[in-house]
Amino acid sequence: MKIKPIITFCIISSLFLFCLISIWKILATLQGNNLKEFNFTLIFTLGFLVSLTYLIIGNKVHHIIKSIILSLIFTIVDAYTVQSLPWWYSLAVFLILIFFTNKLKNYNKEFLYSEHSSEKALFDFATLFGITLFSFVILFPFYMMVVTSFKTQALLLLNPLDFSIDIKQGLKGLFKSYYIVFDQYKFGRYMLTSSIVSFGTVIVTLLFAIPAAYAVARLNFFGKTFLSTSILIIYMFPAIVLVIPLYTVFSQLGLRNSILGLLIVYTATTLPVAIYMLQGYFKSIPKELEEAGIIDGLKWFGVIFKIIIPLSIPAISSVALYVFMIAWNEFLFSLMFLDKPSSFTLSRAIQFLNVGAETPRQYLMAGSVIVTLPILIIFVYFEKFLVSGLTAGSVKG
16 A cells, blocks of 8 residues: 555645634634634644545445544544534534535545646645635625624624624614614615616616627728727726816816716726727627628618627626626715715715714624625626626637
C-alpha cells in the first residue's frame, strides 16, 4: 500500500475542514457566545482521522452511513470540548461535516495512487475553500445588516457586536424597524419612485440601444469603425466630473427634483454599454435570416422586430437586468439632483435617513435591506439570462 499519497491527501483535506470549522467558530463568537478555546490542534487531528477512516472503509459501508457516523463522532467530540455553546452551534458543525464527507466520496485509493493526485486534490480543495470564503465575505455583511435591522436600540447599545437574533420578541418586535421605516420615513413612496426610474431607464435605453446596436452591427456608414470602437469612451471619465456641468444645465432647464431628469442622466450613462453588449450579439446572428425576411417583404424595422429581437432575448434580458441594477443602485446623481424628499429614490433616502445624529442604526439597516433585497431577488431569478447574454455572441456561428 502506498502510504505517502494517502497521508498527503488526509493532510490537505483536514486543512480544508480546519479552515471551515475555524470560520464557523469565529462566527459563533460574533453571535455573543464565549468561546475561550478554539482547539485548533484537535480540529486538525479529527479532520485527519475522518479522512483516513473514510478512505480505509472505502466501499465496504454505504456513503450516507459513513457520512452520518463520522460527522456525529466529530460533532460529539467537538461539543464535549467546548461544552458551553448552544445546540445550533453543534448542528452547524454537523452540517459542515456532512458537506465535508460528501466531498470525500469523490476520492478513493485508486485515485490517490494515480499520477499528480496530490496536486489535483490540493487544487480541488483550495478552489472549494476559495469559493466558500468568497461567499462568506459577500454574505456576511448582508447577514449583519439583516440581524441589526431586527434589533432594538437597547440591545445595540448593550452589545453592538452581538449578531444573534432574539426570536423571543416575536414577529412584531422583529419587524418593528421596517414598520417605522415605511410608516414614518415613507419608504413605500421611495420604492415607487425608484421602480419608476429604474423600469423607465430600462425601457428608454432599450428603445435607443436596439436600433443603434443593429446599425453598428449591420449597416455601413461613415464613422462606423470609430463609433464601434469608441462607444465606451464615456466611461473613461469619472461620474463626479460630469455631475457639475450637468447640475448647472439641469438647474437652468428645471429638470432637478424630477424623474425626467434622472431618466435622461441614467439613459445617457447606460446607453453606451447597452449598445456595446447588443452589437456583439447581433453580429453573431446569420445574415441569411435577415435576407430571407427581406425577400419575404419585410422592411428594416420588420427585420428588427420579427427576427432580430426574438432571437436576441437572452442578450436583451441581460442588458435590461444590467441597466436596471445600475439605475436602482445609483447614488451620486440622485444625491446631486434631488433635494426634495418627495422626489427621493431609495438610495437617496438612505443618505437622507443618515443625516440626523439621533437616527437609530436599526432603521438604517432596515432601509438598506429594503434597497438590497429587491435587486438581490431579481438578480438571483434572472441570473441565467445575464450569464447567457454576456457570453452570447462571443463565438460567432
